[in-house]
Amino acid sequence: MLEQLELTLFVSTTVLYLVAWGWHLRGWKLGSAAQTKIAIRILWVGWVLHLMMVGLRWYLAEHVPMLSAFEFVTFFALLVIIVFLLFALKERNQMLGVFLLPVGLMLMLYAATRPMEVEPELPIFASLLLKIHILTTLVGYAAWTVTFAASVSFLYLERKRQASPTLFDQMAYRAAFIALCFHTLGMLTGALWGDRVFGQLWFWDPKETWTFITWLIFLAYLHARYTLDWRGRRAAILAIVGFVSLVFTYVGVDFLLPQIHGAASESMMGQ
Amino acid sequence: MIIPFLNRLFRLLASLKVAIPLLVILAVITIIGSLFPEPELFKTWWYLSLLGLQGLSLLFVTILHIPSILRRKGRNTLIGVITTHLGILVLIAGIIYGGYSGFRHKVKLIEGEITVVADLPFVIQLDELLIEEYSQEDFPGTNLDSLPKKKQESRITLLKNGKQWLSGEASPGNPIIVDSIALLPAISDLGWYFELIVVDRQGREKTIPVRPWALPVISVGGKRIMTKSVVTRDSPKAEFFIVEDNKIVPLGVLSREQPLEIEGYKLALGQIKRYTGIQVYNRPQEWVLVLGSILMFAGLVWHFYFRHRDRKREERGESDNA
Numbered sequence A: 001m002l003e004q005l006e007l008t009l010f011v012s013t014t015v016l017y018l019v020a021w022g023w024h025l026r027g028w029k030l031g032s033a034a035q036t037k038i039a040i041r042i043l044w045v046g047w048v049l050h051l052m053m054v055g056l057r058w059y060l061a062e063h064v065p066m067l068s069a070f071e072f073v074t075f076f077a078l079l080v081i082i083v084f085l086l087f088a089l090k091e092r093n094q095m096l097g098v099f100l101l102p103v104g105l106m107l108m109l110y111a112a113t114r115p116m117e118v119e120p121e122l123p124i125f126a127s128l129l130l131k132i133h134i135l136t137t138l139v140g141y142a143a144w145t146v147t148f149a150a151s152v153s154f155l156y157l158e159r160k161r162q163a164s165p166t167l168f169d170q171m172a173y174r175a176a177f178i179a180l181c182f183h184t185l186g187m188l189t190g191a192l193w194g195d196r197v198f199g200q201l202w203f204w205d206p207k208e209t210w211t212f213i214t215w216l217i218f219l220a221y222l223h224a225r226y227t228l229d230w231r232g233r234r235a236a237i238l239a240i241v242g243f244v245s246l247v248f249t250y251v252g253v254d255f256l257l258p259q260i261h262g263a264a265s266e267s268m269m270g271q
Numbered sequence B: 001m002i003i004p005f006l007n008r009l010f011r012l013l014a015s016l017k018v019a020i021p022l023l024v025i026l027a028v029i030t031i032i033g034s035l036f037p038e039p040e041l042f043k044t045w046w047y048l049s050l051l052g053l054q055g056l057s058l059l060f061v062t063i064l065h066i067p068s069i070l071r072r073k074g075r076n077t078l079i080g081v082i083t084t085h086l087g088i089l090v091l092i093a094g095i096i097y098g099g100y101s102g103f104r105h106k107v108k109l110i111e112g113e114i115t116v117v118a119d120l121p122f123v124i125q126l127d128e129l130l131i132e133e134y135s136q137e138d139f140p141g142t143n144l145d146s147l148p149k150k151k152q153e154s155r156i157t158l159l160k161n162g163k164q165w166l167s168g169e170a171s172p173g174n175p176i177i178v179d180s181i182a183l184l185p186a187i188s189d190l191g192w193y194f195e196l197i198v199v200d201r202q203g204r205e206k207t208i209p210v211r212p213w214a215l216p217v218i219s220v221g222g223k224r225i226m227t228k229s230v231v232t233r234d235s236p237k238a239e240f241f242i243v244e245d246n247k248i249v250p251l252g253v254l255s256r257e258q259p260l261e262i263e264g265y266k267l268a269l270g271q272i273k274r275y276t277g278i279q280v281y282n283r284p285q286e287w288v289l290v291l292g293s294i295l296m297f298a299g300l301v302w303h304f305y306f307r308h309r310d311r312k313r314e315e316r317g318e319s320d321n322a
Helices: A002-030 A033-061 A069-090 A096-112 A128-160 A165-198 A206-226 A232-256 A258-269 B002-013 B016-034 B039-043 B045-099 B286-321
Strands: B103-110 B123-132 B151-160 B163-170 B176-178 B181-199 B205-210 B217-220 B223-230 B237-244 B247-255 B260-262 B265-282
Touching: A002 A033, A002 A096, A033 A069, A033 A096, A069 A096, A069 A128, A096 A128, A128 A165, A128 A232, A165 A206, A165 A232, A165 B181, A165 B286, A206 A232, A206 B016, B002 B016, B002 B045, B016 B039, B016 B045, B039 B045, B045 B286, B103 B123, B103 B181, B123 B181, B123 B265, B151 B176, B151 B181, B151 B265, B163 B176, B163 B181, B181 B217, B181 B223, B205 B223, B247 B260, B247 B265
Parallel strands: none
Antiparallel strands: B103 B265, B123 B151, B151 B163, B176 B181, B181 B205, B181 B265, B217 B223, B223 B237, B237 B247, B260 B265
16 A cells, blocks of 8 residues: 555656656746746655655665665655755756756656665664765765756857856856765765675775776866866866766666676675 | 985876876776776785875875965865865875785684684684574565575674683674774675584494585595585585586485485484684774775865855955945
């Protein structure tokens, strides 16, 4: 019964996100603030349903709903959408949504391909450190997504020679800073958790290695801006490269390097 | 002679023309390394050296840019920048140092027995092993063997000079840590240790200890057979087999209820005990890593807070002037 309700909430949320994005695109094309406002309202309704779904999941699973792939991705989408909604409360230029909302939507669609069953929490996952690791990683991911969407917005506006692309350039930079803080914290807490469970801080398994590579790219991004005064186009392209690396870290590694990751996991399990 | 050389080296490593290609090379090598199942590359001296060189370059770039950061972005930004980079350097130093110090042993503890491990000022006694398995109802459609146990608790006593010194419980995720030495049970590294009682055709009895992590080859009636324990829920069994033409040929299964005879030799199970694999290690660089992490994160937060605050002030100042 409750599982059915969860599924209904998930489907409703995804549909509302899709409708909101369509509406948002329409409002943006027509340059109509009224249309965009409607899109934001639809998005708020979708987000509240999403929040209810995550709350219900928490209740059903009896553990923080961030452990399975389905839970992780839906929580990620929840953060991406709320970041945009909070941004929309403050900024009048809502172009960010054109590129940010599809990321949230894609995450929901990706979650739909993952097994949805609630599973018990394994004893090794019952650790506060692990929860902090996942949460900080997710906040970092969400902030990188903003950097990505802002960078794409910048490139689009620059190509169209429209006003205020620097707003997005600055936004990308600020979001990248927050992202780096949380990404770093995520890596450190993950290493400490790994140490507690597997007796080793770092394994260099593909997931960890690609997290490190992505971290290096974003480090290069911030340093290029900071010391080389990279602005606009070049910085935006580097940010997009970093985001592609981030997506590969989460999704690509699992699909393209399955045996390698499997072997790494096995070596963790036994001796 | 040396001073000008060091000066040139400093200028070279402090140049972004070197630092950024170095970062790119590090990233490319790391990407290539991630494609191999065994990440041995990351433990090689040259990879660690490259990491060290990157750290040195980072330090020099920061030092060289101190005056311009101070002039352009103020004292608070400088503090943030220095703290963050110092944190990264401490982390790199900790990783390199950790690669060459400390010890790590992987041992098996048998229930009720004492194990002596090199480098330790105490011996380890595994008093009891508490294991609880998941049922298929918990994880429908999942191979339970691929999951950690529901409960895997080792009750351990440490002995010094033959006397009880400390007692505690350890499980994966909750090691016993004493004097910077950790005792961490390995996930699902569990099995049965057993004694095999062999009675030959003349009625002579021989007891052979069978440690699953070091499989014995036993001569039985001219055949060289091997045996291993089978971990089934609370029902220990031993499998016997021979290897012929690189193929495993099963000879039978022995349990308490089911004795086995091979070539006229009677086989029976003697004493049976559970064992668990554990890691025993110390990591002298741990506090270095924690310090590096704190410095790096504090520096980032400091930098972000003050950059944001200063920018807001600048914006307010500009609007006031306008």
